[in-house]
Structure formats: C-alpha cells, structure tokens
Amino acid sequence: MTGAIVFDPLVPWAVIWGLAALTAALVLGAAWRGLSGWWLRGLSALVLLAALANPSLQQEDRRPLSDIVIAVVDQTSSQSIGERPDQTAAALAALQAEIAAQPDTELRVVTVRDAPGNGGSPLMAALAEALAAEPRDRVAGAVIISDGQAHDVDLAPKAPAPVHLLLTGQARDWDRRLIVKNAPAFAILGEPVTLTLRIEDEGAVPPGVAGMADLSIAIDGGAPQWYSVPVGQDLDLPVTLPHGGQNILQFEVAAAEGELTTRNNASVTAINGVRDRLRVLLVSGEPHAGERVWRNLLKSDPSVDLVHFTILRPPEKQDGIPVEELSLIAFPTRELFVEKIDEFDLIIFDRYRLRGILPTQYLENVRDYVTRGGTVLVAAGPEFGTADSLWRSPLADILPVTTTSRVLEGGFRPKLTDLGQRHPVTQGLDAQAPKEGWGRWFRQIEIAARGAGQVVMEGAEGKPLLVLAREGEGRVAVLASDHAWLWGRGYEGGGPQLELLRRLAHWMLKEPELEEETLSAMPGDGVLRIQRRTLAEQAPGPVQITRPDGSRAELVLPQAGPGRYEADWPAPQVGLYRLTQDKLSTVVAMGPPAPKEFERTLASGEVLDPLVEATRGGVLRISDGLPDVRAVAEGRVAAGRGWIGITPRGAYVTQDLRVVAVLPGWLWLVLAASLALGAWLREGRLPKRAV
Structure with missing residues (x-):
C-alpha cells in the first residue's frame, strides 16, 4: 500500500500562482506596517489558496512483479563438437539454480537451432524474439550460452539490461579447415578450369603440425589422389572434367592430431560439364524431302556447329558441265575425313551411297573414329539395300544391322518395342501420342539387328x-526409313520427330541423362530423390547408401515406369552420400558444400563483444568455472571474475486506486474564516501594547 498527495486545481495554476504572489505582497506590506495580525491574515490566505489547489490523498494497492532473466542456449551444429554439449548442459543447470535462489526472479530459456538454408547460428534473432515476448521493464538480464559464433550479429537488439556470454570450448583449442574460395558452377568439357583452395589453421596450433598438410582430391566418388600442400596459401588447382553433366569434386584434408573437428576438413563441389560447341558433319547422298529435317534440327540449336554437304550430281553422270561449276566450294574430303575427323562430335550419313566420292580409306577412318569414341548415325533410304550401300563398305564392321535389300512400301505407324519402352532415347515418347497413334510413314528398308544392336522402334511388318x-x-545408330519428315509436316497428326531426333543426337553424344544404365540422386529439402534407369526386365537389387557419418542403409526402389525405378529417401545429415547398386555407383552432396556452422569453430567472444560491452555485461569461459549471479544497480558494472550481474527492475502492477480529499470544502472555509476573524480581533479589539 502506497500513498501520495495529488492536486486537481479548481482554477488554472496560473491564477493560483498569481493570487499567491498578490497575497505574499499584501502579507509583506502588513508586516512592514507593523500590523499585529499580519501572520494570521497570511495563514488565512494560504488556506484559501490550498482550497483552490484541491489537494487529495491518493492510495495505491500495488502487487510487485518478478524480474525476468533470458537464457539463450545455442544448440546449433557447432555446439555438438567435443565437450561443448556437456558444458552447455552444466552451465544451464547452474544458471537455473542461481536464478531460483534470487528473490522474485524467473528464468526464460530459449533454444537456438541451425537456421534453414545454411543460415548458421541465429542467436541475435532468438534474443530479439525473446525480448519482444516479455515486458521490457521486467527484463533484468540475458545470458547467452554459446561458442560465440553468431551469424546474424547485425540483428542484435538494444537490450534494457546486462547481456552476458558464457563461452563453451577451451582456450587451448585449435582447428584446421579447408576453404574452396573459387569454384565455377559450369565448365567446358575438354578445357581446364581453375579452382582456388586454401587450408587455414587457427587457434593454439601445436608447432609439430604447422606448415604442410595432406590434401586428397576425388571425382565422382572415385579413388582419391593425395598431395602435400602448404598451409595458409591460396592453391590454384586446374581441373578438366571427365564427362558432361554434373561432376562431383570432393576435397579433403587429412586429420591432424588434436584439431577441434574434422567436419570442416572436407568440401564437396558440383560442377556441370557442358560442351562449348557441338561439331556435327552431315553428308547427304542426294537431295530428298527429309534432308531439310536434319538441317533444320541441327541449325535450330545455337550450340551446334554444322558442316553440311549434299551430293547433287553423281560422278558417273557425264553431261559436259565443267566440274568447277558444279558446286560453290569443293568437297574437302581429305580435310574432313583424315585431318579433322576427330574434331567432330557426330557424323550423319543421310541416304548416302558409295559413288567413289569417299575412298575406302576414308570410310575406314570413320570406322576407326567410332571405335575411338566417335558417333555415327545412318539415316537409310532405298539405297541402303543396293550394291553401293554403306552396309557394303568398311562401315559394315560397326553397323549393328544387316539388310535384305528389300524395300517395304505402304503405310505403317512406327511404335516402340518393349526395349524401346525402357530405353532413354524413346522412353515415354508414346505417352503424348494421339488416341489413334502417330502419323503413318510409307517406306522402310528391311533390316535385321545383329550383335549388340538394340531395336527400340519397329515399323512395317514388325521389322526393326x-x-x-x-x-x-x-x-x-541406324534409322531404316527416310520418312521421318512426315511427322515434321504434321501428316495425320504427326509425331515426336524433333524430340526423337534430339534424344537420339544427345544419346550419341553421350549425354549422362540419356545413359541406359544409370543410378542418380537429386538432393531436395531434407530428402534424396534416388532414381535408377535400366534396360533389364527384372527389378534391380537394393541401393546401398553410405551416409556422411559412415553409417549404412538399404533402399529398395519401387517401379515408377518401364525401366525406371525411383523413391524419396530422408537424408537429414549434411555431407556426401555414396550410393551403390549392382555395379553402378554415384555420389551426391546434401546441403551446402561448406556449412556455415563449421566455417569458424573456435569459441570466441569477439563477434558478440559490442553487444556485451554496450550493456556492461561480461564474457566468461565455462571452462574457468561456472559464475555466480548477483544483483547490481542499474548502470553499474555487471560482471567480474567468477560472477555476472542482473539488474532488479522493481516492476509492479496496481491492483486498486483510491483518491480521498484531504479536507472537505466547508472545512477549508471555516479554517480561512477563523484565521481572518482572529486577525481582525487582534488588530482592532485587543488593546495596543504601551510604548
């Protein structure tokens, strides 16, 4: 219960002060003249002025409120290192006991986890939210139990009370980390790209481990290669990607004795290998309606460099026209098929026949070009079954078909074989076909597959x-018809001509997404999308998964379509996952290549020092002993050796309020009249003192 005098004047204060000044002047004049009742007149005037001020007695019934201390407990990934979890638990338990011993004080505990999207430790955001949730006039202090590595220090709030940091870890800790300073997202196949790496030591580094470190480099989970490299220097590493698509590069520094953690000794970088330009040689044996199909397809892709020659006039034709007038440029056969043949990514023979333009030696060069890794597509017409067919040239050694020299005439609708339903070149092409099927073709060369030939589409009479x-x-690849152009013209609804030819070209160029036997994984939000593609009719075995921490798991993939098996698998750990199924293996990086939580692992108060100093708090290491909690006055130093301070706020809530007049109005008048009467009697009725 508390009380106070409050005023509710009956007239403005300016009037009261004016009357007070006038009264003081009259009282002083009466005293100067020697009037015996001057002091009674003054008291009477003072009573009247007090009545005009209308004083009242205000009484409050107050209930005191407890003080609040906020504890921000860092439980992010970096706090899982070594003995830090035990230190954190011990510090929190001691703080709870100390606060419980303080009178009228409560503890609010806020736990901080890793921020999503590799955001690190959001300590300041957690502190700001905790302060916003409590009345500021009740907050007596805040204690952060952490390694001090906050990644949102720019969000630090203005605290109304001391903020303290209890540091985990040890002063003698040291750590070695690997930094990938420069890693492009894309690189051109066949051209080296430079990555910049750096190995850094920080903390109390022992003399015996400084100077050099062992670094391993592995691509796509292959066998690592080890190198001895200097510490504290930028390392420029030239890398040539082995294949198109995603290439996973893993760098790892060998663990050194006594270092704090090895979680930052490795980094995973994904680089997509792309082709600079696709060089395609298209040789058309004669003009025909389908010739422009190939040209338009290849010219529509800006990444394709196309060299196209069409043989308009066979050499055996004798019509007296000079040779130099038969073409705009000469057909550079030797340059193309001897000197620069290995520069082409794809060679297409479109209705080509043996006419002596390309000598046998040149066709042998094409055969050898394929066995060395080149690609050849034969788009066959009626000439394929004749005596001057490519099938009767040295190319027959690599062609996966034989021909009967029979030309099948008449309408037929191309369709996928059972193998074609599973092959990536043709898989799913029939899903968007109209109800009546694709448009018809009207000519096909009868062929039969041989050797390792895979028949993915069939036509007339079920022939390949x-x-x-x-x-x-x-x-x-051999396409046994020259009527693919009918699909491009939209005849009878057409068909997936461009998609088929695009996939065919990309499969021949060995694009990874069109490989027949693949095991792939795509990281998502806490899950891995694992996919297996196979041409086998039976389901593949389980996928063997190795997590970043070395533990293993098995997963049986359900069938999602012909030759396609896939599933989502939860993958909460950040790091490199290794997947193996049958004879296939792959690796995939989950999460960021270098988690922010392990960029700086040494416990330090440097980041939070400005916030702590601004509130006169302190930074204390838990390893030096758990501090006591003391009450300190506002504005005083709130930390010392072995103790931290909180500021009691004395907050309260008013439960009841009563206002009572000091005196009733009539009593003020009686008092004033009595004093005035006393002055009159003293001055006029009482005998004057003799002089």
Missing part, C-alpha cells in the same frame, strides 16, 4: 526401324 548400338568407345 531404329537400332542403337555401342561399338568400341563410340556409338552407332
């Missing part, structure tokens, strides 16, 4: 229409 094969290090 599209055959694919691997020969040596290269690839070969």
Whole structure:
C-alpha cells in the first residue's frame, strides 16, 4: 500500500500562482506596517489558496512483479563438437539454480537451432524474439550460452539490461579447415578450369603440425589422389572434367592430431560439364524431302556447329558441265575425313551411297573414329539395300544391322518395342501420342539387328526401324526409313520427330541423362530423390547408401515406369552420400558444400563483444568455472571474475486506486474564516501594547 498527495486545481495554476504572489505582497506590506495580525491574515490566505489547489490523498494497492532473466542456449551444429554439449548442459543447470535462489526472479530459456538454408547460428534473432515476448521493464538480464559464433550479429537488439556470454570450448583449442574460395558452377568439357583452395589453421596450433598438410582430391566418388600442400596459401588447382553433366569434386584434408573437428576438413563441389560447341558433319547422298529435317534440327540449336554437304550430281553422270561449276566450294574430303575427323562430335550419313566420292580409306577412318569414341548415325533410304550401300563398305564392321535389300512400301505407324519402352532415347515418347497413334510413314528398308544392336522402334511388318548400338568407345545408330519428315509436316497428326531426333543426337553424344544404365540422386529439402534407369526386365537389387557419418542403409526402389525405378529417401545429415547398386555407383552432396556452422569453430567472444560491452555485461569461459549471479544497480558494472550481474527492475502492477480529499470544502472555509476573524480581533479589539 502506497500513498501520495495529488492536486486537481479548481482554477488554472496560473491564477493560483498569481493570487499567491498578490497575497505574499499584501502579507509583506502588513508586516512592514507593523500590523499585529499580519501572520494570521497570511495563514488565512494560504488556506484559501490550498482550497483552490484541491489537494487529495491518493492510495495505491500495488502487487510487485518478478524480474525476468533470458537464457539463450545455442544448440546449433557447432555446439555438438567435443565437450561443448556437456558444458552447455552444466552451465544451464547452474544458471537455473542461481536464478531460483534470487528473490522474485524467473528464468526464460530459449533454444537456438541451425537456421534453414545454411543460415548458421541465429542467436541475435532468438534474443530479439525473446525480448519482444516479455515486458521490457521486467527484463533484468540475458545470458547467452554459446561458442560465440553468431551469424546474424547485425540483428542484435538494444537490450534494457546486462547481456552476458558464457563461452563453451577451451582456450587451448585449435582447428584446421579447408576453404574452396573459387569454384565455377559450369565448365567446358575438354578445357581446364581453375579452382582456388586454401587450408587455414587457427587457434593454439601445436608447432609439430604447422606448415604442410595432406590434401586428397576425388571425382565422382572415385579413388582419391593425395598431395602435400602448404598451409595458409591460396592453391590454384586446374581441373578438366571427365564427362558432361554434373561432376562431383570432393576435397579433403587429412586429420591432424588434436584439431577441434574434422567436419570442416572436407568440401564437396558440383560442377556441370557442358560442351562449348557441338561439331556435327552431315553428308547427304542426294537431295530428298527429309534432308531439310536434319538441317533444320541441327541449325535450330545455337550450340551446334554444322558442316553440311549434299551430293547433287553423281560422278558417273557425264553431261559436259565443267566440274568447277558444279558446286560453290569443293568437297574437302581429305580435310574432313583424315585431318579433322576427330574434331567432330557426330557424323550423319543421310541416304548416302558409295559413288567413289569417299575412298575406302576414308570410310575406314570413320570406322576407326567410332571405335575411338566417335558417333555415327545412318539415316537409310532405298539405297541402303543396293550394291553401293554403306552396309557394303568398311562401315559394315560397326553397323549393328544387316539388310535384305528389300524395300517395304505402304503405310505403317512406327511404335516402340518393349526395349524401346525402357530405353532413354524413346522412353515415354508414346505417352503424348494421339488416341489413334502417330502419323503413318510409307517406306522402310528391311533390316535385321545383329550383335549388340538394340531395336527400340519397329515399323512395317514388325521389322526393326531404329537400332542403337555401342561399338568400341563410340556409338552407332541406324534409322531404316527416310520418312521421318512426315511427322515434321504434321501428316495425320504427326509425331515426336524433333524430340526423337534430339534424344537420339544427345544419346550419341553421350549425354549422362540419356545413359541406359544409370543410378542418380537429386538432393531436395531434407530428402534424396534416388532414381535408377535400366534396360533389364527384372527389378534391380537394393541401393546401398553410405551416409556422411559412415553409417549404412538399404533402399529398395519401387517401379515408377518401364525401366525406371525411383523413391524419396530422408537424408537429414549434411555431407556426401555414396550410393551403390549392382555395379553402378554415384555420389551426391546434401546441403551446402561448406556449412556455415563449421566455417569458424573456435569459441570466441569477439563477434558478440559490442553487444556485451554496450550493456556492461561480461564474457566468461565455462571452462574457468561456472559464475555466480548477483544483483547490481542499474548502470553499474555487471560482471567480474567468477560472477555476472542482473539488474532488479522493481516492476509492479496496481491492483486498486483510491483518491480521498484531504479536507472537505466547508472545512477549508471555516479554517480561512477563523484565521481572518482572529486577525481582525487582534488588530482592532485587543488593546495596543504601551510604548
């Protein structure tokens, strides 16, 4: 219960002060003249002025409120290192006991986890939210239990009370970390790209481990190669990607004795290998309606460099026209098929026949080009079954078909074989076909697959229409019809001409997404999308998964379509996952290549020092002993050796309020009248003192 005098004047204060000044002047004049009742007149006037001020007695019934101390407990990934979890738990338990011993004081505990999206430790955001949730006039202090590595220090709030930092870790800690300073997202195949790495030591580094470190480099989970490199220097590493698509590069520094953690000794970088320019040689044996199909397809892609020659006039034709007038430029056969043949990514023979333009030696060069890793596509017409067919040239050694020299005339609708339903070149092409099927073609060369030939499409009489094969290090495809252009014209609804030819070209160019036997994984939000593609009719075995921490798991993939098996698998750990199924293996990086939580692992108060000093708080290491909690006055130093301070706020809530007049109005008048009467009697009725 508390009380106070409050005023509610009956007239403005200016009037009261004016009357007070006038009264003081009259009282002083009466005293100067020697009037015996001057002091009674003054008291009477003072009573009247007090009545005008209308004083009242205000009484409050107050209930005191407890003080609040906020504890921000860092439980991010970096706090899982070594003995830090035990230190954190001990510090929190001691703080709870100390606060419980303080009178009228409560503890609010806020736990901080890793921020999403590699955001690190959001300590300041957690502190700001905790302060916003409590009345500021009750907050007596805040204690942060952490390694001090806050990643949102720019969000630090203005605290109304002391803020303290209890540091985990040890003063003798040291750590070695790997930094990938420069890693491009894309690189051109066949051209080296430079990555910049750096190995840094920080903390109390022992003399015996400084200077050099062992670094391993592995691509796509392959066998690592080890190098001895200097510490504290930028290392420029030239890398040439082995294949197109995603290439996973893993760098790892060998663990050194006594270092704080090895979680930052490795980094995973994904670089997509892209082709600079696709060099395609298209040789058309004669003009025909389908010739422009190939040209338009290849010219529509800005990344394709196309060299196209069409043989308009056979050499055996004798009509007296000078040779120099038969073409705009001469057909550079030697340059193309001897000197620069290995520069082409794809060679297409479109309705080509043997007419002596390309000598046998040049065709042998094409055959050897395929076995060394090149690709050849034969788009066959009626000439394929004749005596001057490519099938009767040295190319027959690599072609996956034989021909009967029979030309099948009449309408037929191309369709996928069972193998074609599973092959990536043709898989799913029929899903968007109209109800009545694709448009018809009207000519096909009768062929039969041989060797490793894969029949993915069939046509008239169920005969092979599209055959694919691997020969040596290269690839070969034979399309046994020259009527694909009908789909491009939209005849009878057309068909997926551009998509088919695009996939065919990309499969021949060995694009990873069109490989027949693949095991791939795509990281998502806490899950891995694992996919297996196979040409086998039976389901593949389980996928063996190795987590970043070395633990293993198995996953059986359900079938999602012909030759396609996939599933989502939860992957909460950040790091490199290794997947193996049958003879296939792959690696995938989950999360950021270098988690922010492990960029700086040494416990330090440097980041939070400005916030702590601004509130006169302190930074104390838990390893030096758990501090006591003391009450300190506002504005005083709130930390010392072995103790931290909180500022009691004395907050309260008013439960009841009563206001009572000091005196009733009539009593003020009686008092004033009595004093005035006393002055009159003293001055006029009482005998004067003799002089």
